[in-house]
Amino acid sequence: MKKVSEQMTPADGVFRRPGSGIWQWGIKAPADLRGLYKTQWAHRCSLKTADLRDANGRAAELRAEWLARFAVERAAISSLPIESVTPELRRQLAERIHAVLLAGDEQLRDDPVASQRIAAELHRAIHEGSSRQMTIGGVYVPPEGHTRPVDPLEGHSAETQQVLADLNRSALASAATAQAAQRLRAALPLVQAEAAVLGARVDETTPGIREALKDVLKAQVRARSDIVRRDAGEVVDTPSSQLSVATHQPKVASMTMRALFGKWKTADVRGPDAINACDRALKLFEESLDGAVPPVSDITRGHGADFKGWLVTKINAGAMASKTAHDRLTSVKGLLRYAYEELEVIPKHPWRGLLIKHKTENPRRPWTHGHLQELAALPLFSAYDLPRGKDGWRGGGAAAYWVPLIGLYSGAAVSELCQLRTNDIEFAADGSGLIHITEDDDGQQLKNFEHRRRVVPVHSELVRLGFLDYVKATPPGQLWPDMRFRKGKPGAYFSDWFGTLRKPAPGVELFPDFHSIRHTARSKLTAAGVAVQIQDRLTGHTVQGSAGTRVYTHVETPQLRQAIETISYPGLNLPRVYGL
Numbered sequence: 001m002k003k004v005s006e007q008m009t010p011a012d013g014v015f016r017r018p019g020s021g022i023w024q025w026g027i028k029a030p031a032d033l034r035g036l037y038k039t040q041w042a043h044r045c046s047l048k049t050a051d052l053r054d055a056n057g058r059a060a061e062l063r064a065e066w067l068a069r070f071a072v073e074r075a076a077i078s079s080l081p082i083e084s085v086t087p088e089l090r091r092q093l094a095e096r097i098h099a100v101l102l103a104g105d106e107q108l109r110d111d112p113v114a115s116q117r118i119a120a121e122l123h124r125a126i127h128e129g130s131s132r133q134m135t136i137g138g139v140y141v142p143p144e145g146h147t148r149p150v151d152p153l154e155g156h157s158a159e160t161q162q163v164l165a166d167l168n169r170s171a172l173a174s175a176a177t178a179q180a181a182q183r184l185r186a187a188l189p190l191v192q193a194e195a196a197v198l199g200a201r202v203d204e205t206t207p208g209i210r211e212a213l214k215d216v217l218k219a220q221v222r223a224r225s226d227i228v229r230r231d232a233g234e235v236v237d238t239p240s241s242q243l244s245v246a247t248h249q250p251k252v253a254s255m256t257m258r259a260l261f262g263k264w265k266t267a268d269v270r271g272p273d274a275i276n277a278c279d280r281a282l283k284l285f286e287e288s289l290d291g292a293v294p295p296v297s298d299i300t301r302g303h304g305a306d307f308k309g310w311l312v313t314k315i316n317a318g319a320m321a322s323k324t325a326h327d328r329l330t331s332v333k334g335l336l337r338y339a340y341e342e343l344e345v346i347p348k349h350p351w352r353g354l355l356i357k358h359k360t361e362n363p364r365r366p367w368t369h370g371h372l373q374e375l376a377a378l379p380l381f382s383a384y385d386l387p388r389g390k391d392g393w394r395g396g397g398a399a400a401y402w403v404p405l406i407g408l409y410s411g412a413a414v415s416e417l418c419q420l421r422t423n424d425i426e427f428a429a430d431g432s433g434l435i436h437i438t439e440d441d442d443g444q445q446l447k448n449f450e451h452r453r454r455v456v457p458v459h460s461e462l463v464r465l466g467f468l469d470y471v472k473a474t475p476p477g478q479l480w481p482d483m484r485f486r487k488g489k490p491g492a493y494f495s496d497w498f499g500t501l502r503k504p505a506p507g508v509e510l511f512p513d514f515h516s517i518r519h520t521a522r523s524k525l526t527a528a529g530v531a532v533q534i535q536d537r538l539t540g541h542t543v544q545g546s547a548g549t550r551v552y553t554h555v556e557t558p559q560l561r562q563a564i565e566t567i568s569y570p571g572l573n574l575p576r577v578y579g580l
Helices: 031-036 052-078 087-109 112-127 158-181 184-198 209-231 257-266 272-288 301-316 322-343 369-377 379-383 389-394 399-408 414-418 460-465 467-473 492-502 514-527 532-539 547-552 557-564
Strands: 014-016 023-028 041-046 425-427 433-437 454-457
Touching: 014 052, 023 052, 041 052, 087 184, 087 209, 158 209, 184 209, 257 272, 257 322, 272 301, 272 322, 301 322, 369 379, 379 399, 389 492, 399 414, 399 460, 399 467, 399 492, 399 514, 414 492, 425 467, 454 532, 454 557, 460 467, 514 532, 532 557
Parallel strands: none
Antiparallel strands: 014 023, 023 041, 425 433, 433 454
16 A cells, blocks of 8 residues: 655656555656557656655656657657758758757756756766775765755856766767767767757658768767867857758648647647537538638638627527637637647737637536535435446446545546546555545546646545545455446546436436536635635646746645545535445
């Protein structure tokens, strides 16, 4: 079983295997790049530390590296093959690679903390296995200059600077040797990566590639020589690497809206609901133009104004809700924003600022004292009388009892709870527990993944009712073994069953829908004075506040536990019926 960390919450991708004290890290391959990797995981590795704070720091660095790698791979996929590497493109590639190497060196010099860490790792690698290395209890101890606190204004320590200077001289020697021996293939991956960033695809058969590789070998020697000169104290400015290869690739501005939609849906991790919603919006746009949709490059603001007016006409005729019309216009705007910001196939976003005012036609109603009494009176909750037959698998067996209660005492969404696995529940020696809401296992998915991935303490009322005992008694795997998923949507069948439970007969409604449970739990947190940022951490909503608050504010487990315990329902007096 996992151990509860009372220090801080693990960063995205950080986890511990059962029985291990060492933190691990992993990152999944984006949907559009999944074919480049053998499994859904792009990378998994040990962080080689039992300290969570240190693990989170290392994970942040790894995440930045892999996001940059994904960007390069995505550029390579979306780039276009060119007929030949022209002299102008050769010059641009060589200049860009020269600039990128100098920029990386400059960034490292501006970050004494990162430089010290790299120097310490290099020192460890160089002296690994040496009888002269210092150890304490068999653990390697780097020199004081690689461990003392870093003062950013003091720059690098002498020890760190020496290690990095030695590394730079070694890199220059390697570049010079490759240049002298004309090892062209060694430069090919770098040329392909930089060409992809510029929007071009090349390989070893592309005419002109040999001359380009020679130029790049020379550029590497120049860059490494400039870096060594910096080590000697010379001032070497970093040139700009913002170059363009647009003149060397075929024009793509004539892309159709359907082709744009095809690229959009595979360019990021998107759920089936988001893809289907965008498809429906695009079909409406096509309908509004009687199928005569112009290419992306020819779509004007006038087209947007006409589409908005067409949707408003449907609202006025009672054929469409204002919220639906707003969502459809927003979806098509999202496609054009993708064409402008990410693909750069149009010079501006033509529909920016176009909106349809809307209202909530069916506002969420909170659960009242009467609703809670109706719930408690059902045999399901008063005697653990689980649904049978068709209702049995639609309600997910034991999920029919536990999922609504966990929702009431956590604010989690129905799909998040229906897809839980036994290893998502963490136990502590004091009898408490944590619910890990993730998409780490096959079949799990989260809407707005970055915010929804979180840890929620198990409310003491759920412990009293026997939830942790239920988890212990359930075989490893799905937390609700009888739960069935529909088209990859974990909560679809369950939501249908819950709709029947709350409306047992025409005209009879015992209590509001499940999503209202989420709103009710959040209202309880607000009424108790829980800070909005902590509410967001618990419920998986986008964290409010400044960028600093959203990124750097770490809410510790005791704070989350204290907040979750403020949720109370005086009208819900349930007896313990599980296991009795």
